[in-house]
Amino acid sequence: MPGPYRKPLRAALFRRRKPPGQQDKQGQSQGSKAQKAPYPPLEAYQLTAELKLNLEQLQRIFAKCSDVVHRDFYLGQAIKAALFYIDGLVDKKLIEDTLMRTLQQAPPQLARELADRTRDLAAVMETIMPLTDVAVVDNMGAVVKHVLDGDTVLLLDGYNKGLALSTRSWEHRTIDEPITESVVRGPRESFIESLRTNTALLRRRLKTPSLKMELVCLGRYTMTNIVITYIEDLADPAVVREVRQRLERIQIDGILESAYIEELIEDNPTSPFPQIDHTERPDKVVAALLEGRVGILVDNTPFALIVPTLFVQFIQSSEDYYERYYLSSFLRLARFVALNIALLLPAAYVAVSTFHQEMLPTNLLVKLASQREGIPFPAVVEAIMLELTFELLREAGVRLPRPVGQALSIVGALVIGEAAVSAGLVSPSMVIVVALTGISSFAIPSFAMAITLRLLRFIMLILAGTLGFYGIMLGLLAILVHLNTLRSFGVPYLAPVTPWNFSDFKDVLVRVPRWAMNSRPSQIGYRDPVRQGAGLKPTPPASSNPPPEEGRS
Amino acid sequence: MREEGYISPRQAAVLLWFAVLPTAILFLPALLALRAHQDAWLSVIVATLAAGAVALVVYLLAQRFPHHTLFQYCELILGPVTGKTVALIFVLAFFLLDAVVIREFSEFLVTAVMPETPALFFSLSIVAVAVYAARNGLEVIARCTDFILPLMVTFIAIVLLFATPEMAPRNLLPILENGFRPVLGGALVSWSFLGQIFILAAYGAFVNPPRALRASLISGLLGIAFFLSLVTMGTILVFGSCEAARLTFAAYALARVVSLGQFFERIEALFLAIWVGGVFIKITINLYVVALGLATVTGLKEYRPLVAPLGALNVAMATLLYRNISEIRHDLLLVEPGWTLTWQLILPLFLLVMAWLRGKRRTGI
Amino acid sequence: MKARLRLALALLLLALMLPVLAGCWSRHEIEELAIVMAVALDAVPGDQVRLSVYVAIPRTIAGGPSMGGGGGGEPPKAGEVISATGSDFAQAARRLESLVPRRLLWAQNRVLILGEELARQGLHYLDLFTRERQMRLTTPVLITMGEARKVLELPPGIELMPGTILTGILRNRTTFKVELKDLLAMWEAPGDNPVLPQVVMTPTPEQESREVRSDGEDKGQKGAYKEEGKKTPPEAVAIKGAGAFRDDRLIGWLDERETNGLMWLRGEVREGVITVTLSIQTGGNYPGQEQGQKMGQTITPDQGQGQPAGPVEGQGQNPSQNQARARTQGQASVIFHRASTEVKPRVEGSQVTFNVEIRGNCDLTEATVSLNPDRPEHLLAIQEAVNRAVEERVLAAVRKAQQEIRADIFGLGETLHRSNVRYWRQVQDRWNEEFTRAKIQVKVDLYLNRLGMTNRTPGKTLDIGGKGATQGSTR
Amino acid sequence: MLILIILAFLVIAYLDAPKLWQKKYWRELAVMGIVWSLGLALSLALALNLPVPSPAKLLARVFGPVTEWLLRLIG
Structure with a gap:
């Protein structure tokens, strides 16, 4: 029966067509305000003083939920009680060994007093509860939420309140090495899907009460927990407020990955450039927090978001800070070159070979010309074709199981490249250009930025193929203007190059030594610019190795 | 109307460079060599002194009316009707200037790079990007220069550096062969480019802090004089004044001479690319000023909607203005000096005098 | 924002329209070009001029190393000389294009050789070579006695093409080098007259070497090469001597010694x-x-x-006194x-x-x-x-x-x-x-x-x- | 050509006009409309090869003599 599916959809579309006006950005809003509460509308249910009624309601709410466990028992053999939890989300051992035993064997006097209402529900908590994380819940919505979160809810007969006992424990991946951002030197821990583990990873590195972790719950169905984390003394309160507001604005059915949020809180949603950095490395998040940035952790995602994000961050890798600064600086420069190559090389090749032949040294020109004899396609088409092939290869390599993927990319690159060249379909130099471009795009630490550049590369290619260097320049200018309009949570995207800040250049194209990084990035960490004490540059101790002639102080 | 962004004094100065240099380095050296022969570079310096007068007037006006654009204080000084008329003249002048720049730009590209492509296409494409930039406001334009300027400076430096083997110092001699008059004649021609620093009157109101305006005027003017005389001198040194005068696009010819070792010869395509960046800023800033001025004169809340139609009109105007490059040269030599002197010096001077007479000044915001 | 989206849309539209609009303006695939490596200018009877170009054949040149040493048979030609006449060079150039199945690329031209007759008529024909955008003012200019086209028809030596041979010699700085812009400057300056280095076709290597001995100079002897199996008498090219102009007309020739003197006097001598x-x-x-x-x-x-x-002392002595x-x-x-x-x-x-x-x-x-x-x-x-x-x-x-x-x-x-x-x-x-x-x-x-x-x-x-x-x- | 010009101008109008309309910025809309129609008219006139006087000519007539006078003043 298609009706029930189609109709609401139509209605939703219809509603989105004429937004009520208060939503100006993403059309994700479904209109009415009641949507914030989860289905079924829990306002209809209420905790009553009668356990039986409460259980009935709960059973109705969790109807056909086979993973919900409901257990009736007598607390202290005197008062009727019930435990409610979801199997798989709780530490069953804890419940069975400790909780049940304690509750059932509760002092009869306590049970009597509870039954007589001479003592409050809190007495259970105060006297016998073997768990620490216990909260009193007084409405059905909270009960349901807690149950869904993996807590165990204890209901007592005669009370219109319940106790939510934190018994969360579910199967999750162990902390592993970061896959997307592996380093030679540096911590090998990465975030996992469990939010609590992730926050613990952060907290373990930042042992300060200044590290704040604000909880936001988003997603009508997924009820995903999201943590806004920042160091209170460093982060710009305006940015924190902005993050909070942007998150609270979101009304969505579900959040499966931090990318959902990323797309909903970006400053310029139409830009091809990533404006929010993401990472699976706790150390990178901590470094960002220490600079005054704000992290956003999302449950069920191993990727944390970092805001505000600047363009330069995409050519920085956390390892830069763990290796010697000469190497890091060199690598950063190399990445910058790679960035340019990834964006421009095929375009420049096409421009030079079809418009500006005078630029080539004669020998090279002649070589290229002889290579291209008999190639049936214009250089632009050839470049686009090869680039597309390369993208396909890459895509296929990523999706396939790892061992197969490797074989595929080798086979693809070698066989197709070789065959295409020997068949005279493409010129060898074009294969070199495309390969170099591919390598360069892999050299960019940020996958998101690399993807953006890949897309822009095609536009540049078309521009170069139609207008030569002039076209490339037009494209670059448009990109430049666009980048200049971008802001990430109020911070200019291209800072510190523009607006120019020389002091921030210590950590842009080069990384200066640790002892010279005395201040935080001015646009982000301005609340407390001093990162470390001055004069940290180590000098050999004068006493340990005194110069023969004269002592230096 | 107000613009929300502010620019730093340094950016203001750099914008000044970009408001003058891109077309100037391309066209001026040859015209100067025609007028002042081997003393062309002296003409630049003389013209700079003369342009100092513009800078002074702009500065004095800006001091009287801080946080006000040219178009705003026109009205404050002369009253609503006359003021609006004069402001409209300025708008038109900037508009024409922009059209001329667009035309020069496309003329150059067609002649030197892609003769088969219609000139209209170049004007259209660059203005499209310029519209995009101008809509984003002064701050974005200024920040774009932060990227283009280093490229431009590096490139000029490279060209001049690697052209040194081709340079013959004797080409500069004898100095002042025919006295000072040809130099003055050359100065008059360079005036039509150097006077464009007047554009600071239009965007100087957004310089923060306002009292740094003087510094940006001075450094802007000095930078322009430095680069312009350097390029002029380089052209004369390489080609000699006779041959330099024959060149249509002097700086481009200079770039074509350069060879970086045996490998990196013929770098003019790079020159083209970087120069396009410079002209882009010049067109954008002018377009922005025109839109801002028109919005001010007509009392609009926003200039943004005007940018795109103005850009389109500008392209049409650029096509209409001249029939051929000879007319452009003729105008640059024989019309522009008088015209630019009138609206970039005399008219502002008149404003200043009126303001002084009427005792008008505005100190607050 | 909506406006931003619109703008992006408009720009995208423009970007998409570009290829359609621009078509193939000014675009030339690299393999569709005939790369001009050397240009020779001659005057021919009947008030006509002849433009000869040496067009490289990339196939042969790129395959260079592999073909070297292959015994027997004529080595494949690295290029071809094509010429066309016209009443001026622009016309001749246009006619050239109708002879070549490809588009001529002038930008890589290495050398401009003037024929004697043309030089005697005047230099004004050079205008094309400064006005046309592909031509470069830094092209070296040479002059030759007789027909300039002959120089292009040289068989290949160490270098494959006459253009590279000549520029190679010029780079050795044994003789002076006049670029187009220098030539024009000499012509235009009131107190100067053009001189151009002369390219000579030297006869057989034997004669060449005899000449060397008798001369006592060893300037400009590059380009000598050995090639035995050719039917036509092998010729080599050298740059020595100079053609002297009065105003824009060729008047006479300087021999090697005089050229050297000229170079000293002009301050062109750097090393030697x-x-x-x-x-x-x-x-x-x-x-x-x-x-x-x-x-x-x-x-x-x-x-x-x-x-x-x-x-x-000793055996150093020898009956033959000297x-x-x-x-x-x-x-x-x-x-x-x-x-x-x-x-x-x-x-x-x-x-x-x-x-x-x-x-x-x-x-x-x-x-x-x-x-x-x-x-x-x-x-x-x-x-x-x-x-x-x-x-x-x-x-x-x-x-x-x-x-x-x-x-x-x-x-x-x-x-x-x-x-x-x-x-x-x-x-x-x-x-x-x-x-x-x-x-x-x-x-x-x-x-x-x-x-x-x-x-x-x-x-x-x-x-x-x-x-x-x-x-x-x-x- | 004509179609292209009109198309381009329609795109330009589409960029801002709807927003201005929504915001009821009539003044902006009017000024923009004037500039827009000037541009359209000029472009069409140019495309149709209608004789349009160039402002450069006007400037030359007025300021050519001024420049000449200046030149004479100098030398």
Whole structure:
């Protein structure tokens, strides 16, 4: 029966067509305000003083939920009680060994007093509860939420309140090495899907009460927990407020990955450039927090978001800070070159070979010309074709199981490249250009930025193929203007190059030594610019190795 | 109307460079060599002194009316009707200037790079990007220069550096062969480019802090004089004044001479690319000023909607203005000096005098 | 935001429209180009000009190394010479395009060769080569006796193409190099006249080498090559000599010596070798002289230490007198890396005098005449001879210019212009005439100060003017 | 060509006009409309090869003499 599916959809579309006006950005809003509460509308249910009624309601709410466990028992053999939890989300051992035993064997006097209402529900908590994380819940919505979160809810007969006992424990991946951002030197821990583990990873590195972790719950169905984390003394309160507001604005059915949020809180949603950095490395998040940035952790995602994000961050890798600064600086420069190559090389090749032949040294020109004899396609088409092939290869390599993927990319690159060249379909130099471009795009630490550049590369290619260097320049200018309009949570995207800040250049194209990084990035960490004490540059101790002639102080 | 962004004094100065240099380095050296022969570079310096007068007037006006654009204080000084008329003249002048720049730009590209492509296409494409930039406001334009300027400076430096083997110092001699008059004649021609620093009157109101305006005027003017005389001198040194005068696009010819070792010869395509960046800023800033001025004169809340139609009109105007490059040269030599002197010096001077007479000044915001 | 989206949409639309609109304006695939490597310009009868271009064939050139050494058969041609005539070069160029299935790419042109006839008609035809955007003002210009097209038809030598051969030679700096912009500057400057290096087709290598011997110069002998199996007599190309213009017309030719003198006078000489022949009479005078010229420079070596000429100890002696003894006749060559020329005009009344001072340092690079390194006089003798030689060359060039060409091909007028504007004003309109009456005084100061990696001339230990190293110091 | 010009101008109008309309910025809309129609008219006139006087000519007539006078003043 298609009706029930189609109709609401139509209605939703219809509603989105004429937004009520208060939503100006993403059309994700479904209109009415009641949507914030989860289905079924829990306002209809209420905790009553009668356990039986409460259980009935709960059973109705969790109807056909086979993973919900409901257990009736007598607390202290005197008062009727019930435990409610979801199997798989709780530490069953804890419940069975400790909780049940304690509750059932509760002092009869306590049970009597509870039954007589001479003592409050809190007495259970105060006297016998073997768990620490216990909260009193007084409405059905909270009960349901807690149950869904993996807590165990204890209901007592005669009370219109319940106790939510934190018994969360579910199967999750162990902390592993970061896959997307592996380093030679540096911590090998990465975030996992469990939010609590992730926050613990952060907290373990930042042992300060200044590290704040604000909880936001988003997603009508997924009820995903999201943590806004920042160091209170460093982060710009305006940015924190902005993050909070942007998150609270979101009304969505579900959040499966931090990318959902990323797309909903970006400053310029139409830009091809990533404006929010993401990472699976706790150390990178901590470094960002220490600079005054704000992290956003999302449950069920191993990727944390970092805001505000600047363009330069995409050519920085956390390892830069763990290796010697000469190497890091060199690598950063190399990445910058790679960035340019990834964006421009095929375009420049096409421009030079079809418009500006005078630029080539004669020998090279002649070589290229002889290579291209008999190639049936214009250089632009050839470049686009090869680039597309390369993208396909890459895509296929990523999706396939790892061992197969490797074989595929080798086979693809070698066989197709070789065959295409020997068949005279493409010129060898074009294969070199495309390969170099591919390598360069892999050299960019940020996958998101690399993807953006890949897309822009095609536009540049078309521009170069139609207008030569002039076209490339037009494209670059448009990109430049666009980048200049971008802001990430109020911070200019291209800072510190523009607006120019020389002091921030210590950590842009080069990384200066640790002892010279005395201040935080001015646009982000301005609340407390001093990162470390001055004069940290180590000098050999004068006493340990005194110069023969004269002592230096 | 107000613009929300502010620019730093340094950016203001750099914008000044970009408001003058891109077309100037391309066209001026040859015209100067025609007028002042081997003393062309002296003409630049003389013209700079003369342009100092513009800078002074702009500065004095800006001091009287801080946080006000040219178009705003026109009205404050002369009253609503006359003021609006004069402001409209300025708008038109900037508009024409922009059209001329667009035309020069496309003329150059067609002649030197892609003769088969219609000139209209170049004007259209660059203005499209310029519209995009101008809509984003002064701050974005200024920040774009932060990227283009280093490229431009590096490139000029490279060209001049690697052209040194081709340079013959004797080409500069004898100095002042025919006295000072040809130099003055050359100065008059360079005036039509150097006077464009007047554009600071239009965007100087957004310089923060306002009292740094003087510094940006001075450094802007000095930078322009430095680069312009350097390029002029380089052209004369390489080609000699006779041959330099024959060149249509002097700086481009200079770039074509350069060879970086045996490998990196013929770098003019790079020159083209970087120069396009410079002209882009010049067109954008002018377009922005025109839109801002028109919005001010007509009392609009926003200039943004005007940018795109103005850009389109500008392209049409650029096509209409001249029939051929000879007319452009003729105008640059024989019309522009008088015209630019009138609206970039005399008219502002008149404003200043009126303001002084009427005792008008505005100190607050 | 909506507006942003719209703008992005508009820009995207524009970007998509670009290829449609732009079509293939100005776009030329690299393989569709005929790469012009050298251009020869000739005048042909009937007021026509002929434009000949050497178009490279990439296939052959790129396959270069592999085809080398393949015995037998004619080596595939690296390029082809195509020519077309027209009433001017633009027309000829257009006609050329109708002969070639590809589009001509002029931007890589390496050299511009003027034919004699055309040069005699005037240089105004060169306008195309400065106006057309692909042409470069830095193209070297050469002139040749007879037809310029012949130069392009040369068989390949070390380099595959005549363009690269010629630029290669020019890069060696054995002769001067005139780029198009220099040519125009010489033409346009009121006190200057163009001179162009001359490219000559030399006959067979045998003749060539004979010429070398008789000449005593070894300038511009590159391009000689051996190729036996050709039916046509092998020809080689060399750049030597120069064509001299009065205003824009070719008037006459300078030979190699004169060209060298011209280069000295114009200050074009940067590095080079000067060879002089001199005879050293041991025990007596050592007159140094240059071949063919009677220009004595006599020095007297220090008699006190000097051994009498002749028999030195042992078997060094040889019945054939000259061989056994020190070689008293022979050549000495010096190489110099830096030299500067300074011209100072002086006006007295209506007489203009140019004082030319040539300075520089040079190293001995070859001495076939016996030489004792410990005798500074020997070096002095060579030095003097070198100075004479240079002076003589300069004077020869001046003579030629003043008497035959009757034009200031040295740019002396410009020097005068720069130093004495007032006098220049009076003479600038008839400068060439005035030039023929100008006095040119040459002073050459080339210092010979290094001996090179060895000191003595090789051979059995001979002794000229002292025991040399065996006796320690001569002083 | 004509179609292209009109298309381009329609795109320009589409960029801003709807927003201005929504915001009821009539004044902006009017000024923009004037500039827009001037541009359209000029472009069409140029495309149709109608004789349009160039402002450069006007400037030359007025300021050519001024420049000449200046030149004479100088030398």
